Amino acid sequence: MKKVSIGLIGAGTVGSGLIEILHSHQKQILERTGIELDLLQICDTNPARIPSYNKAAIVSDYKAITQNPNIDIVVELVGGTGIAYEIVKSALQNSKTVVTANKALLSEKGTELFQLAQEKNVEIGYEASVGGAIPVIRSIKTGLVANDFQSMFGILNGTTNYILTKMEEDNMDYAEALKQAQDLGFAEKDPTFDVEGIDAAHKLSILIGLAFNQKINLDNIPIVGISKLTKADIQSAKLLGLRIKLLGVCKKIGDKLEARVEPTMIPLTHPIASVRNEMNAIFFETSFSGPSMLLGKGAGSLPTASAILSDLVFYGSRRGQENLFREKNHFSQGSLVPSGENQARYYLRFKTVDRPGVLGEITSIIGRNSISISSMRQNESREEPVELIIITHEAFEKDVRNSLQEIDKKFDIIRGKSIMIRLEDLA
Amino acid sequence: MKKVSIGLIGAGTVGSGLIEILHSHQKQILERTGIELDLLQICDTNPARIPSYNKAAIVSDYKAITQNPNIDIVVELVGGTGIAYEIVKSALQNSKTVVTANKALLSEKGTELFQLAQEKNVEIGYEASVGGAIPVIRSIKTGLVANDFQSMFGILNGTTNYILTKMEEDNMDYAEALKQAQDLGFAEKDPTFDVEGIDAAHKLSILIGLAFNQKINLDNIPIVGISKLTKADIQSAKLLGLRIKLLGVCKKIGDKLEARVEPTMIPLTHPIASVRNEMNAIFFETSFSGPSMLLGKGAGSLPTASAILSDLVFYGSRRGQENLFREKNHFSQGSLVPSGENQARYYLRFKTVDRPGVLGEITSIIGRNSISISSMRQNESREEPVELIIITHEAFEKDVRNSLQEIDKKFDIIRGKSIMIRLEDLA
Numbered sequence: 001m002k003k004v005s006i007g008l009i010g011a012g013t014v015g016s017g018l019i020e021i022l023h024s025h026q027k028q029i030l031e032r033t034g035i036e037l038d039l040l041q042i043c044d045t046n047p048a049r050i051p052s053y054n055k056a057a058i059v060s061d062y063k064a065i066t067q068n069p070n071i072d073i074v075v076e077l078v079g080g081t082g083i084a085y086e087i088v089k090s091a092l093q094n095s096k097t098v099v100t101a102n103k104a105l106l107s108e109k110g111t112e113l114f115q116l117a118q119e120k121n122v123e124i125g126y127e128a129s130v131g132g133a134i135p136v137i138r139s140i141k142t143g144l145v146a147n148d149f150q151s152m153f154g155i156l157n158g159t160t161n162y163i164l165t166k167m168e169e170d171n172m173d174y175a176e177a178l179k180q181a182q183d184l185g186f187a188e189k190d191p192t193f194d195v196e197g198i199d200a201a202h203k204l205s206i207l208i209g210l211a212f213n214q215k216i217n218l219d220n221i222p223i224v225g226i227s228k229l230t231k232a233d234i235q236s237a238k239l240l241g242l243r244i245k246l247l248g249v250c251k252k253i254g255d256k257l258e259a260r261v262e263p264t265m266i267p268l269t270h271p272i273a274s275v276r277n278e279m280n281a282i283f284f285e286t287s288f289s290g291p292s293m294l295l296g297k298g299a300g301s302l303p304t305a306s307a308i309l310s311d312l313v314f315y316g317s318r319r320g321q322e323n324l325f326r327e328k329n330h331f332s333q334g335s336l337v338p339s340g341e342n343q344a345r346y347y348l349r350f351k352t353v354d355r356p357g358v359l360g361e362i363t364s365i366i367g368r369n370s371i372s373i374s375s376m377r378q379n380e381s382r383e384e385p386v387e388l389i390i391i392t393h394e395a396f397e398k399d400v401r402n403s404l405q406e407i408d409k410k411f412d413i414i415r416g417k418s419i420m421i422r423l424e425d426l427a
Numbered sequence: 428m429k430k431v432s433i434g435l436i437g438a439g440t441v442g443s444g445l446i447e448i449l450h451s452h453q454k455q456i457l458e459r460t461g462i463e464l465d466l467l468q469i470c471d472t473n474p475a476r477i478p479s480y481n482k483a484a485i486v487s488d489y490k491a492i493t494q495n496p497n498i499d500i501v502v503e504l505v506g507g508t509g510i511a512y513e514i515v516k517s518a519l520q521n522s523k524t525v526v527t528a529n530k531a532l533l534s535e536k537g538t539e540l541f542q543l544a545q546e547k548n549v550e551i552g553y554e555a556s557v558g559g560a561i562p563v564i565r566s567i568k569t570g571l572v573a574n575d576f577q578s579m580f581g582i583l584n585g586t587t588n589y590i591l592t593k594m595e596e597d598n599m600d601y602a603e604a605l606k607q608a609q610d611l612g613f614a615e616k617d618p619t620f621d622v623e624g625i626d627a628a629h630k631l632s633i634l635i636g637l638a639f640n641q642k643i644n645l646d647n648i649p650i651v652g653i654s655k656l657t658k659a660d661i662q663s664a665k666l667l668g669l670r671i672k673l674l675g676v677c678k679k680i681g682d683k684l685e686a687r688v689e690p691t692m693i694p695l696t697h698p699i700a701s702v703r704n705e706m707n708a709i710f711f712e713t714s715f716s717g718p719s720m721l722l723g724k725g726a727g728s729l730p731t732a733s734a735i736l737s738d739l740v741f742y743g744s745r746r747g748q749e750n751l752f753r754e755k756n757h758f759s760q761g762s763l764v765p766s767g768e769n770q771a772r773y774y775l776r777f778k779t780v781d782r783p784g785v786l787g788e789i790t791s792i793i794g795r796n797s798i799s800i801s802s803m804r805q806n807e808s809r810e811e812p813v814e815l816i817i818i819t820h821e822a823f824e825k826d827v828r829n830s831l832q833e834i835d836k837k838f839d840i841i842r843g844k845s846i847m848i849r850l851e852d853l854a
Contacts, residue, residue, distance in 0.1 A: 002749070021715060025573050032640070033572055034749070127570070133716035135562070135570030143554070143562030145460055146452050146736040213459070271722055274701035279718070281698075288448060288733040289560035291706075292723035295698055296716060306715040309573040321748070322429070322461070 003036045004316035007065030007096075008056070009087055010077035011044035014101055014128070017305030018075065019054055029309070035316050037309075041065045066090040072319050073312060076100040081108055092116045092124075097319055099311040101128035101304055107202040107218050110209070114327045121323050125311030130156065130203040131280050133303035134296035135310065140210045147286035149211040153266075153424070154248040156203040158278035158298040159187045159194035160226050164244060164263075165276045167234045174229060186278050196225035197246060197261040204248035204261055209327075211284065212250060214334025216259055222339065224262035233349060233419060236389055237265050239377075240347075243273045244421065258337045265347055265423040272426070283426075340398030345374065345423040348392065348400070350407065351385035351416040358413045362388065369403040371395040385415035391423065430463045431743035434492030434523075435483070436514055437504030438471040441528055441555070444732030445502065446481055456736070462743050464736075468492045493517040499746050502735060503527040508535050519543045519551075524746055526738040528555035528731055534629040534645050537636070541754045548750050552738030557583065557630040558707050560730035561723035562737065567637045574713035576638040580693075580851070581675040583630040585705035585725040586614045586621035587653050591671060591690075592703045594661045601656060613705050623652035624673060624688040631675035631688055636754075638711065639677060641761025643686055649766065651689035660776060660846060663816055664692050666804075667774075670700045671848065685764045692774055692850040699853070710853075767825030772801065772850040775819065775827070777834065778812035778843040785840045789815065796830040798822040812842035818850065 006022075008015055022039050030036045039056045043065055047058050059065060066074055066087060074091035076098060078084040084105050091098050092113065100106070106113070106126055117124050127137045131154075155161050159181055166177035178195070181187035193199050201223050208216050226246050237244050242265040250259045266273050271293050275281040280298030285291050297303035348366075352358045363373065372393040379387060392400065404418045433449075435442055449466050457463045466483045470492055474485050486492060493501055493514060501518035503525060505511040511532050518525050519540065527533070533540070533553055544551050554564045558581075582588050586608055593604035605622065608614035620626050628650050635643050653673050664671050669692040678685045693700050698720050702708040707725030712718050724730035775793075779785045786805070793800065799820040806814060819827065831845045 017715075021573050028575075029573055133571075133719060135566040138570055139562040139566065142741050143565055143737045144560075144733065145740050146448050146456055146733055148455075269701070269703070271698060271701040271703075274696070274698040276696070281720075286733075288444075288729040290724040290727070290730050292560060292721075293708075294719075294721055296719035300717070302715040303717050306571065306573055306713075310570045313572050314569050 001030070001034050001036060002317065003038055004312065004319060005038050005040045005070055005072045006075060006312065007041040007043070007068060007071040007073070008039060008075045008077065009043045009062050009065060010079070011042055011050050012077065013301045014304045014308065015044070015077040016049065016051065017301035018077070018308050019051055021302065021305050021309055023053055029313065033313050033317070035313055037312050037316065040071060041068065062087050063090060066096060067094050071096060073097040073099055073316060075308060075312070076102060079104070081105050085109055088113055089116065092120055092122060095120045095122055097122050097125070097315045099125040099308055099315060101126070101308060103129040103199070103202040103206060107205045110206070111215065118323065123315050123318065123323050125315045126206070127311045128304045128307035130206050131282060131294070132296065132298040132300065133306050134280060134282065134294045134298070135307070136207070136282050136294050137210065138310070138314065139294060140207070144286055144289055147288050149252065150285045150287065151251040152207060152211055152249070152282065152284040153272055153426070154200070154204060154207065154282040155245055155272065155275050155280050156200040156248045156282070156298065157194055157246060158280055159191065160200070160246040161275065161280070162186045162278045163195070164226060164234070164246065167229070167231060168238065168243065171231060173231055174227060195227050197223040200246060200248045201261045204250065204259065207248070207282065208250045208257065208259060208334070212252065212257060212334065214257060214332055216257065216334050216336060220336055222260045222262070226263055228419070229263055232387065233421065236347070236349065240391070241268050242266060242423065243268050245272065245275070253337050253342070256335050256337045258342045263421055265421055266426050270426045340396065340401065342397050343394050344397065345394055345425065346392045346400050347421040347423055348390040348404070349419040350388040350414065352388055352413050353415065354381070354384050354386045359388070361410065361413060362407055365406050366390070366403050369399040371399055371403060428457070428461050428463060429744065430465055431739065431746060432465050432467045432497055432499045433502060433739065434468040434470070434495060434498040434500070435466060435502045435504065436470045436489050436492055437506070438469055438477050439504065440728045441731045441735065442471070442504040443476065443478065444728035445504070445735050446478055448729065448732050448736055450480055456740065460740050460744070462740055464739050464743065467498060468495065489514050490517060493521050493523060498523060500524040500526055500739060500743060502739070503529060506531070508532050512536055515540055516543065519547055519549060522547045522549055524549050524552070524742050526552040526735055526742060528553070528735060530556040530626070530629040530633060534632045537633070538642065545750065545754070550742050550745065550750050552742045553633070554738045555731045555734035557633050558709060558721070559723065559725040559727065560733050561707060561709065561721045561725070562734070563634070563709050563721050564637065565737070565741065566721060567634070571713055571716055574715050576679065577712045577714065578678040579634060579638055579676065579709065579711040580699055580853070581631060581634065581709040582672055582699065582702050582707050583627040583675045583709070583725065584621055584673060585707055586618065587627070587673040588702065588707070589613045589705045590622070591653060591661070591673065594656070594658060595665065595670065598658060600658055601654060622654050624650040627673060627675045628688045631677065631686065634675070634709065635677045635684065635686060635761070639679065639684055639761065641684060641759055643684065643761050643763065647763055649687045649689070653690055655846070656690055659814065660848065663774070663776065667818070668695050669693060669850065670695055672699065672702070674851070680764050680769070683764045684761050685769045690848055692848055693853050697853040767823065767828065769824055770821050771824065772821055772852065773819045773827050774848040774850055775817040775831070776846040777815040777841065779815055779840050780842065781808070781811050781813045786815070788837065788840060789834055792833050793817070793830050796826040798826055798830060
C-alpha cells in the first residue's frame with residue numbers, strides 16, 4: 001500500500017468530476033492498485049462550487065498547495081497559459097509531481113516545463129490533455145515504446161466532429177449544426193478555438209512530440225478549420241464513398257515530418273471514418289505494431305477526470321523513484337516538409353457559369369500545373385452556378401493552390417471561391 | 428538509467444520478432460525510456476532458427492534461465508499449458524518477473540500463477556496475451572483504473588474476422604474464405620481452435636478478470652464459432668444495415684455477469700463494425716470514461732513482440748519495487764446469469780416449403796413462446812426451400828431456443844436446421 005497526497009487547483013468542470021470520482025471510488029482504486037489517493041487540499045476562485053461532501057481543506061492561495069511539504073502531486077485544472085503556468089512552475093520548483101489536462105500550456109510552454117521537471121527529478125502527467133478519456137499518451141509512451149511511428153491521423157476535437165456528423169447524417173448546414181452543438185454544450189458561445197482547428201493543433205503538437213520524438217512549434221503547423229465547409233462538400237464526399245473529418249495529421253517523410261490540421265476526405269470503410277458525433281480517435285501506423293486506433297470521449301467532466309485519475313495512479317505509484325522517461329522529444333526540434341511541397345490527392349469544387357468551353361478552360365489550367373485528373377463530375381442543374389467536382393491524382397499542394405488561384409481569377413466563368421480538400425487514401 | 432536482464436524461452440514466431448526488435452531498437456528504447464533491455468540468454472528446442480546476429484547465450488535447459496541469479500525477467504513464449512506452465516512456475520519461484528503471451532496458460536492456470544507471483548512479490552506481464560499489439564491490458568489496468576465496467580465487446584480473433592470480412596466483401600462461402608485465410612497464414616491447417624471461438628474465449632476470460640474484477644471459468648462461457656454461418660446470413664445482415672462479427676461479450680447485469688463468445692449482428696454504423704480483415708478490437712462502456720475502443724493487429728510476429736517489449740519496459744522499470752497491483756480479480760469467483768436467462772433481440776432464419784399456412788405455423792409457435800416479432804422478410808424464390816427471416820424484439824434466449832427446437836420438428840414444413848443469431852443494438 002502506498003499513500004499519495006493530492007492538491008487540486010481548479011474545481012471547474014473537470015475538477016468537480018475528479019472530486020466526485022475520488023469521493024466515490026477511493027476505496028475501489030486502493031483495492032485495485034494498492035494506492036490510496038488522498039485529496040488533501042483544493043484551491044478555487046469560487047469555493048462555493050466545491051461539493052458539500054468534500055472533506056479536503058479549501059485554500060485561497062495556490063501556493064498553500066504547491067509549497068505544502070505534505071503534497072505529493074499537484075493537479076492543475078485551471079487551464080490557459082497565464083496563472084496555470086505559474087502554478088505548474090511553482091509546483092515543479094517544489095518537487096511536486098504535476099498532473100494536468102492543459103494542452104495549451106504543454107503545447108506552448110512544454111519545453112521549459114519538462115526541462116524544469118527533469119532538473120527536479122519529478123514527472124508531469126498529461127494523459128487528460130489529449131483525447132480526454134482515451135489512454136493515448138500512455139499507449140504511445142509505454143505500449144508502443146519500441147515502435148517507430150510512420151503516420152498519425154487524429155480526430156482530436158469533439159465539437160467539430162459533432163458538427164460534421166450532423167451535417168452529413170441530418171443534412172444540416174454548418175450554421176445549423178453549430179447551433180445544435182452549442183445548445184447541447186458541445187460548442188462554446190465563441191466556437192473559434194474549436195471550429196478553426198486551434199484546439200486540435202495544440203493536441204497534435206503534443207502527440208507529435210511523443211510519437212515522433214520531435215518538437216514542432218505550434219506556429220509552424222498549417223491549420224484549416226471547418227467553418228468554410230458546405231453541405232455540398234459533405235454530400236459530394238458521400239457520393240464518392242468518402243467522408244470529411246477534421247484530422248490532425250503527422251507523417252514521416254524521409255527525415256522530415258509533414259504536419260497539419262485540416263478537413264480531409266477519407267474512405268468510408270476506414271475505421272476512423274466510423275467515429276461519430278463528439279467522439280475522438282487517434283489512428284496510427286507504426287513499424288512493428290502496424291495500424292492501431294484508439295477511440296473514446298475527448299472531453300467532458302467525468303471522462304477527463306477519469307484520465308486524470310489514471311495519471312494519479314500511474315505517477316503516484318512512481319513517486320519518489322527515478323524519472324526514467326526523459327520526454328526528450330521536447331528538446332529536439334523537428335523540421336517540417338516545406339509548405340506546399342507535400343503530395344496528396346485532392347477534391348476540388350468549382351462554381352461556374354453554364355456555357356460551352358468552361359470545362360476546357362478549367363482542366364487546361366489544372367493540366368498546365370502538372371496535375372493529372374482522376375475523376376470528374378458535373379451534376380445536372382437548372383440554374384447557375386453549376387457545380388464541378390474534380391478529383392486529382394497525387395499532386396503537389398503548391399501546384400493545386402496555384403491552379404485554384406489562377407482559376408479563381410477567371411471572373412467570366414467562376415462564381416465564388418473554389419474549394420480544395422485533401423484526400424487520404426487510407427487503406 | 429536502469430539495466431534489466433532478460434532470458435527468453437521460445438524463439439518461434441513471436442520470440443524471433445522479439446530478438447529482432449531488441450537487436451535493432453535497444454538503443455532507441457534506452458533513449459526513450461531510460462531502460463537498457465539486455466537479452467542475456469535464449470532457450471529453444473531448435474537453436475538453428477535463432478538469427479545469426481544474436482549475441483545472447485543459447486542454453487538447452489530452461490532452468491539455466493529461470494534459476495539464473497542474473498536474470499531479472501523471464502519471457503515465456505513457448506505457448507500451451509504443458510512445459511510453459513513449468514517454466515512460468517519455476518521463474519516465479521525464483522523471484523523472476525514473468526512476461527508472457529500465453530493466453531491459454533493464464534486463462535486456465537492464472538489463479539495459481541498470480542498467487543505464486545504475489546507470494547514472491549513479483550509481477551506477471553501479459554499485454555501480448557490479448558489483442559496482440561493493442562495496449563488493452565495496460566489501458567484497463569492503468570488507464571481506466573477508476574472506472575466500473577458496464578459492458579465489453581471484443582473482436583478477439585483475427586482468423587475469424589478475416590473469414591467474415593471475406594464472406595461479406597467478396598461474397599465468399601465459409602469454406603472458400605477459410606481456405607484463403609489458410610493460404611495467407613492467418614489460419615492454421617486445423618482451424619478448430621480459432622473458428623470455433625475457443626481462442627477468443629481464452630482472451631475474453633482474461634479481459635473479464637481485469638475489467639470486471641471477477642474470475643469466470645472458461646468452461647462456463649458459452650461458445651459458438653463461425654463455421655455454421657452461410658453467405659445468406661452475412662448478406663441478410665447487410666440488407667438489414669447490420670454486420671456479423673464473432674464477438675466476445677461481457678455485460679454487467681445487476682451483480683451478475685453475462686459472458687459469451689458467439690457470432691453477433693451489430694449495426695453497420697458502430698465503430699466495431701468497421702474492424703476489417705485480421706484486425707482485432709475491444710469496445711467497452713465504463714462508468715466515467717464512457718464508450719471507448721482500441722483497435723489493432725491481434726497477432727503476428729512483430730506486433731506481438733512489440734507488446735512483449737512494452738511489458739519489458741513497464742515491468743523492467745518496476746523491477747525491485749513493491750507489487751502494488753494485486754490482480755485480485757483472479758481470486759474472486761464471479762457468477763454468471765443462468766444460461767438462457769439473458770435477453771436480446773434475435774435474427775432467425777428458417778428454410779421452409781413454399782405453401783400456404785407455413786408462415787402462420789411458424790409465427791404462432793414463436794408467439795406461444797412469448798416472443799414478439801419486430802420484422803419479417805421472405806424473398807421471392809423460384810425453388811424450395813424458401814428462406815424466411817424474422818427479427819424479434821427483445822426475448823429470453825431460452826424462449827428463442829425452445830421455439831426453434833419446436834419449429835425444427837415440423838418436418839412437413841421445415842427443410843434444414845433453423846439459425847438464430849443474437850443482435851446487439853449498439854448505439
